[in-house]
Amino acid sequence: MKSAAPGGVSGQIEAIARRHSGKSGFAVLGGNREAYIDRVALADFATKTLDVQYYIWSADTAGLLLADRLVRAADRGVRVRFMLDDVTFKNRDSATAALAAHPNIEVRIFNPHRNRSLRIPEFLTNFKRLNKRMHNKIMVMDNSCAIIGGRNIADEYFGLGESFNNRDLDIAAVGPIVREVSSTFDEFWNSESAVPVEEFVREKPNMDDFRRQIVELRSNIRPERCPFPIDQDIAQLRTRIDAIMNKMVWARGEVLFDSYESTQGRDAGGRMDRKLFAVVAGAKRDVRMEAAYFVMRDRAIEEFKRLEDDGVDVRVLTNALAGNDVVAAQAGHSRRRAQVIRAGVDVYELRPDAVALLSQVAPQAKDSRAALHTKAFVVDGKTAFVGSYNLDPRSAEINSEIGLLVHSERFAKQVGDFLDQGVRPENAYRVTLDPRGKTVWQTEIDGETRTWMRDPETSFGRRFMNGLFSWLPIENQL
Template identity: 25%
Template sequence: MQRRVNTAVLFRGLVLWLGLLLAGCASVGPHRHETAARIAAAARSTQVDCSRDDACATPSPVLAMARETWAASTPQAPRHRALILDHAPDALLLRIHLIRSARHSIDLQTYIFDEDDSAQLVMDELEAAAYRGVKVRILIDQLAALRKVETLAALASLHANLELRLYNPVLDRARLPLPMYAVASLCCWRQLNRRMHNKLLVVDGLVGIVGGRNYQDVYYDWGQGYNFRDRDLLLAGPVVADMAANFEAFWTSPRSVPAERLGDVAHYLRRNGPPPPPHHPFRQPQRVRALLAEVDDAALLKARFVDPALPVGAVSFIADLPRKHRRESDAEVAQNATVGEASRRLLDLVAEARQQVLLQTPYLVLSPAAQAVFRQLHARPSPPRVLVSTNSLAATDAFMAYAISYKYKRRYLRDFGFEIHEFKPFPAEAPLELGQTGAGLDDDEDAGEVPSADAAATTPVPDTAKTNLRARRLAARGLDQVPVSEARRPSPLASSGGLPVRLKHAGLRTGLHAKSLVVDEQVGVVGTHNFDPRGDTLNTESAVVIADPGFARALAESILGDMAPANAWTIGRRDEAPILPGVEYTLTKLSERMPIFDLWPRKYATSFEYVPGPDCPPTRVPPSPFAPDFRRCNQPVGDFPEVDIGLKWLGLRLFTAFGSGLAPIL
């Protein structure tokens, strides 16, 4: 009897707690939203610091290349230039340069926008562009939009030329603290689970960047303990108009809500008024100074971004639209097995392969539609070779996603013919510069101030009091240092931005985040799609497809470099059991096929390390686990090399055994 009473009391307490949380999450009401919107609108500056037609933009060899490319194009014969951005610091340098070079408009769309050094630097430049007279529009997915409500309120009130919207907000909020995230998971799971994963930057409608990078230190080699190996594309030509049109579709969608019209931001504005522009100090100001010293160097920019840009053939931008997030339940999505436009076109491209497919994805969790395509490829009399670059457990930031991938290694090797190469946490040849992370920098305050974004203009702008105040604020950010948190994960179930597992050895590690595809060395793809179930049915995604052999070979060389023995372990079949190997294989196969209770301890495959020797010269060619002499130069190193597995082994086994039902949302 006492136990039933205690249970009832506990239940009533839980209901009360949830009720209070829901009450706190309730919308503030339309009239209060309007009040907050008026407060923000009244506070926005209309001052423009430049009276020139070009908005005092920095002269840019990159924009000049874009204008020349457009001028040479016709509807019948479009011209394009494309450049693979593998080098992370260059990807940030180019973004800052393009923002400074904008004359008319900047459209930025992203999944994550943090408040660490790289993101703060980009935001500084966007603010300065607005004051120069450039129309700036920023669209961020709600789940990973900045860190503080105060920052959102400040940006919403900053300038009439700067607009900030959040995509698909849940519970009428811009930020979801953990308790409210739990409530949202209970009341609004369908909405919470549908995210905008698109990423692009379009400047003046002439030039664009698309790819996997968000706005956070770990995407630009500025992370202190962990960084992503990622990839973007710089594009010039008529396809940029398609990118701009896709951004416009998201911007005008009812799901994209101005920040000041969300409950928590509106409450802050009504209670406190507009806060001053955010000006947090940089953690590593010397690193920022080094980058800004190059941002207006025309010769350097031409050598890095113009001269190596390839003239390419047919280029298309494929992307989902907000209508992908139509009001449909998760059960209906699963039943219909519908995939978005981006997913469908990528799968069609893979299905056309004849000789070889290079697939790079950080999270090897394939959707049913993708599995069907690869199974059909492998069933051909002469199937194409399929090489896959993905993360090892030691390198990944998504423990749960790796656990599901680990479950299906036998299927990947035997049923799909995958040659899997798992990225090492300390790759010997990955394009990472230790100095760019800030490690070992001498934090000397006398080294000089961080140049303000206002210094972008090549001729003096009016010396107004407000301009001087903003310059002092921006420069002051380089004088003090405060620690910031490491990479964060927007969602416990989303396959990005998490924390890696503990390793046996300390060091600055790298994890794969690039999403790319090459088919028959004729067509190359770079985009946001992880080739996973989320990308098929839940996230909106985008990618650039370039049908050009020269570009495809350059992209293939980059991906194959990530698969090289110095950078990756190869997954191959482990040694057969000494007793009844056929029985063991059958049990392994049956266990893998079970949606739950996959408890067989020995998996079909394990990791192999290439060991140079007299008969095994050093090589950059990824070894095939199906080659007859594979074992001559490759030795097994266990399922999880470099990982200090500890109790993680239990978690991994539990997710392998019971977590396959989570695959559609990982």
């Protein structure tokens, strides 16, 4: 497709939003295809600005294709601001700095290692600073439309990964709330921790360097690995934008985020976990949660017990050991799992062969395993949260996070339907305790109930590492 964004899309979105009395519009993006194509649409329809903030942006099929769209937007005159955390930004300083030579592209790296070649020694000697990561995930077009949620930009978040793929959830948002999302971006962008990528190279690149880097970027793209129709014409992409606008739920929403100052230990009141805890603690009927990393500490378990005693049903879906990409986080969950179950919580873990996810992966990913990356919950069928916040100590106290809290029964039902899908037998194990207090996993396969007395579909080595991590005093880092 010749990427030439027609004018007026942002203005039309804003005109529609003005008709809804100050409310914002929200649409669930649950499928891999729509989550990716909608990001392409934002890039292709931008006429003024694109603000992009991610924890991970990989140089794979998904990452390169979308990076190319940002470059094409910059060529049209769009100002592109691109902020990445440094946690996985390795060996890409020169290539990225060359892209930033474009007059309309700026790239900043958040909380970077200053010694680019000796990252591990620097991390060990400067742990307090480098342990704090920017986990935010947002993309904003023209301050009029935003995508926010759990997905990073890499193959495994869009069903393209050959080894594993993530079940995940995003929200498209329009209306007044988008400017609030943009202000959080500005806060981090203008902070002393956001360092221009040019500072990490010896000589500042010029446009010749940019042109050479674009040739290399495009030569590495393998569009045959992406089953989504990326090269759609403008009319097709416009149809997709219209479809999103038609399914918008107009409601009151809140941007919950960790202030930059809170990440530096200077604003304890700026942490979003307090607000989330209060929302869950105020439940009257039920709480449905889905979290990739679910590491509950005593206070949270006590609150679950109180909710159950008050007649509130609490349910959570998290990763199984077979699917979790962070064994240490799984160990934290395993260590507390029995306590959580005794507190009355219904616990489910995603099957590595979950039909809901693997039915929508690319052909090369048909033998991949399913993992969970969603961060969402619904309270009393009235309030829904979707964002980057995991239910673990790292999200609560160390990383910066962001998400949207939407007050709408209609929207909560849509998020709730997604969460309910995840716990169906073809997608998850139900985890309980037997009379002796031993953990039991159950699901249905081909109409028959299957039971395990140890983590299903795992090797001895993986279970050993899980057990080892569970004994280490690292819970506050998980």
